[in-house]
Amino acid sequence: MNAPPDSTPRRKLRLGVLATALTAVLALLCCVGGAGAFFLTELGNEEKDGAALDSGCNLGRRVNITGEMPRFAEYGEGQLRNAAVIIKVGQDRKVPARGWVIALATAMQESALRNLANSTVPASLGLPHEGVGSDHDSLGLFQQRPGWGSVEERMTPSYAAGKFYDKMIKVPDWEQRPLTVVAQRVQVSAFPDAYAKHEELAGRIVDALAGGAARTVQIAGRAVCDAARGARIAASGWTAPLAGGIVSGFRTAERPSHNGVDLAAGKRTPIHAASAGRVLVARCDPDHSGRRDCDRDGWPGKGGCGWFVDILHAGGYITRYCHMIERPHVVPGQMVTAGQVIGLSGTSGNSSGPHLHFEVHVDSDRSSRGAINPVQFMRERGAAISGSE
Template structure:
């Protein structure tokens, strides 16, 4: 499989013949990355989308009333969205931060598909009832109470906020601490849809970080309720698939040598290596150059819903290993300039549908803004 390449035509023409041959031989292995240092990045220009940094709501407008008209969302009925709205409104009343709303909605999606189930006969899991499939025999309340969406939501939040450090946990860990499910990993897959529902019903609150009293989009070092955070605090210096670099499958962020690189969301490391190890003298234990092929030291992380993020040009061997589970905001490496690069920066990519190649790449600027963790906001 050919992975992402982002050299422009002029850079390809400048490369020595030996490098061209090496890259041709390793097309299915190497990641061709970022030519030029910071000064050169600015000459590449930014795409229109990169420059038009839209303002998104981050929950300040508050949630829609649960007894009002529901907006439409493909795949969900008005009754399901009304139940989700009840969950969100109860969380707001209890002053639970929006991350809790996303956790609660995702939990109800897994337990009941946002449907307020009564007794299901042989299909019932013991005496489980309601949106969260709470069991009266386990102290959640009477059968009538747990089938009241507002009561069930309140009981969920009461247990959630008693979990020490829940705000910093992954969604699936926090939900499992409340629910004690036989399928503890099942909640994670609902996080993207739960965040979308919270955004729809609560003025973009899944993009927010912090307490209800002062909702704002996540700043560097904060994880948005959606579960995403910016990987570095640095300005944007080269955009996604610009006119001058149409094969640039990510964005370059002008972080300084030695800065921490953070995991943009919780997930599992699927790649952690030097892109050029098999082909000396292009190694990653030295600074790269415009004639050095590949991404240098780099990491790929797989997240919920088959989303993959990529982090290139690390200074040293990454801090994480293949198969390791990482949390959003966890340091995974150090900014450097290994591989095809002439200056320290982070090359950051987002891929959809589990496709690590160019056809799966999407604009990281738009993606991260939608998640409430915009890129290029630091200097």
């Protein structure tokens, strides 16, 4: 429980923790509120308008490539049918849903989900296509070059998707690595960082076409809904930072300046990065008196986030992790993978008990203006925070 760093208005807050189902043990925790403005522009913002998604997670649903397509402002019906083909090939090959998201994001960058020909394709072949690409020898949804197959093969969406998956699954630890890293290992693009900006929308398209599949995680070789936490990464690329239940909610009536949620955790519980990204901040937040003395337990009214980390993710999302027990295990500028341990829980800063204060911000805005409710955000990505507000 904390409040974003560099803020002035702060107040003491009290929380209750349910220790067991039989005996209610009250543990008091305190956090702070408010945050100073700090804006970033790297990675930009993912487009947020789009289709109505499945509210549930239907693991038995097969994608329908001939039926009615959902509506997305960014893509037309033909492009979404191509997306459906990519997903179907992944389903047929039993590739985990994380692979479908990676494949879609790659095709979104390479061709905008259009089956592109080029100026060298003879018209006499009569190959159906949806435009002419700018690269003289690259073809199809993934803009594959001659080494990937014949002209006819590369212009066949199912073949092109299959060749992408063939190479993708050979990338070591591809399910845990950042999407842009995996896509680049397959494509060897001149713009290796460009794929990341499509990840959010690719996940939403997978959800719309395949029954919420981006919310699944692989456990013992089987897909399970809404169980991404710790080292388990959902197909969306997200995971819960730890398994503790919520002991104080987002901007409640009692705590309107509480810009995150507090998760129960004993001292030295590993804290995992919620998604791949770049560390923006990893330091001790000064208390009300301006002191940086985070190497001891905090107390109510002390002020400050204690040892904390901010991470910038694709789509302009920022996650914040407060009250660590010691210096974070990461440094500013470091790239982290989803599920990577970034520190250990504690009670430094404005706190009266061990826990993790967790925030999510949008639009690359670290201030309170960018904060949103992490509960709904994480649930939509299959990384539901356990417990209830």
